[in-house]
Amino acid sequence: MYKEMGYGAGVPLANKAKIAALILHDVGSKEERDDWVEDFKAGNIDLLFVYNMLLTGFDAKRLKKLYLGRVIKDHNLLQALTRVNRTYGKHRYGYVVDFADIRSEFDKTNKAYFDELQNELGDEMEHYSKLFKSAEEIKEEFEAVKDVLFQYDTLNKEIFSRQVTEMQDRAQVLALKKALADARSLYNLCRLFGYDDLLQRLPFAQINALYNEVDNHLAMLNLKDRLENQADTSGLLNMALEEVLFKFVKIGEEELKLANELKDALRRARESMTSNVDPKDPEFIQLKEELERLFKNRNLKEVTQDEMKHNMLTLNKIQDKVREINRKNRLLQSKYSGDIKFTRVHKRLVENGSISDNERRIFEALHQVKQQADESVMQNRNILDNESYFERMIQRSVVQQFHLAQNIKLTPDSTRYINQLVVKEYLDEFNGVTPW
Structure with missing residues (x-):
């Protein structure tokens, strides 16, 4: 039945409900x-x-507001609430005005529904549970994604493309892909639930x-892997195996040919070594020692053909590992705007293990230290002459x-450790001391 509902003169038209209807079964x-x-x-x-x-x-x-005057239970409650759960025009949210205190009944019903889904879906529940994430849970996932992405330049697609192209470890590429996929899911969840503030936490326009x-x-990488494992790859190597370092070609004087290839391999490995900007990297030190041990006090004329082949394989592995170290260094260096000093400091703090177990937080703190130090040095270069003041x-x-922000x-020891690392890098640069 219809009923006119007037509110008297002087009431704005927008606040007047013209007509209401009562519907009973x-x-x-x-x-x-x-x-x-x-x-x-x-x-x-x-x-x-x-x-x-x-x-x-x-x-x-158009139904965007639901008034509840009595407690509704079980599936009837969920069905009633879903009457207002869609966007409409400029309205992004639905509203429930609760006069009956349905909170406990809602929690009970929601849990029962979730448990029912769990029983029905089993292992597949993992894919559906994302629908029930709270704002806090989404924030935690944001932090996890940011931890993976922070090494990469996600604001400049050209630089990001170059960084990705240099990656040869399939597991690392998969981890990066998963982080970006998670970011897309988080974006959809934030849009769905209206968490607008969270949308500012990642460069979603670029994702x-x-x-x-x-x-x-x-x-x-998958194509390259398939080609490398084919029985006959003739004609395909130039397309997918451009990183191959050694080619064995049978000629008359095989030992001489192998010796020349071995010298070339050694030269390439040394070039990779000298491209490294962090000679104190523990992994790099191990590779350098292995390379020195391989050729120290050896006369190439006394090396057998089998030894040459074995050494070339070893050199190949060393160069691949050094290239990967250099790639990671470049990634980190780009985070510090090309500053090699803070690339090394960052790595020492991560290796230390006692400063923080969150590498991104170390970066965010250290990046601010860099900005403040650079600004002071730029304003007064002579500040580096007064070492105690600079310290x-x-x-x-x-x-x-680190501590406040x-x-x-x-601890006092960790504070001194960070301070000594940063100060030494600035003073070495100022005095022309190279890390080698």
Whole structure:
């Protein structure tokens, strides 16, 4: 039944409900009730009062506010709430005005529904559980994604593409791809639940392009792997195996040919070694010692053909590992705007293990220390002549950025350690001392 609802003179028109209707299961005919529903959908009725009606099979996009005057239970509660769960026009949210205190019943019903899904879906539940994430859970996942992405330049697609192309470890590429896929899922969840503040935490405008870049590179690595493992790869090596370092070609004087190839392999390995910007990297030190041990005090004329072949294989492995170290160094160096000093400091702090178990937080603190130190040195280059003053200045910055800004608990020893690393890098650069 219809009823006009006026509010008197002087009430703004927008605050007036023109017409309301009461729909009961035992009042009026079915045809009348259907007409009232259609009138509401068309906007001819402003308010619907219902009792035991329209919980199922009722779909009105313009319904954006639901008033509950009694407790509804179980599946009826969920069906009632879903009447307002879609966007409509400029309305991104639906609203429930609870006069009956349904909170405990909602929690109980929601848990029962979740448990039912768990039983039905089993292992597949992992894919559906993302629908039930809270804002806090989404924030935690944001942090995990940022931890993976922070080494890469996600704002510059050209640089990012170059960084990805240099990656040869398939597991690392897969981890990066998963992080970007998780970022896309988080974006959709934030849009769905209206967590607008979280949308500022990652460069979502770039995510799809970055994901495609990684996916394409992964496809190339997979192609390369397939070609390398084919029984007959003739004619395909030039396309997919461009990183091959050694070619064995049978000629008359095989030992001489192998010796020349071995010398060339050694030269290539040494070039990779000298391209390294962090000679104190423990892994790099091991490779360097292995290379020195391989050729120290050896006369190539005394090396047998089998030894030459074995040494070339060893050199190949060493060069691959050094190239990977150099690639990671370049990634980190780009995070510090090309500053080699802080690339080395960053790595020492991560290797130390006692500063923080979160590498991204170390970077965020250290990056601020760098900015403050660079600004001070730029304003007064002579500040580096006063070592004690420079040390005190850096120490204040370290405490401020690590302890206060990033909440990284520093002991006096760890504070001194960070301070000494940073100060030494600046002084070595100032005095022309090379890390080698």
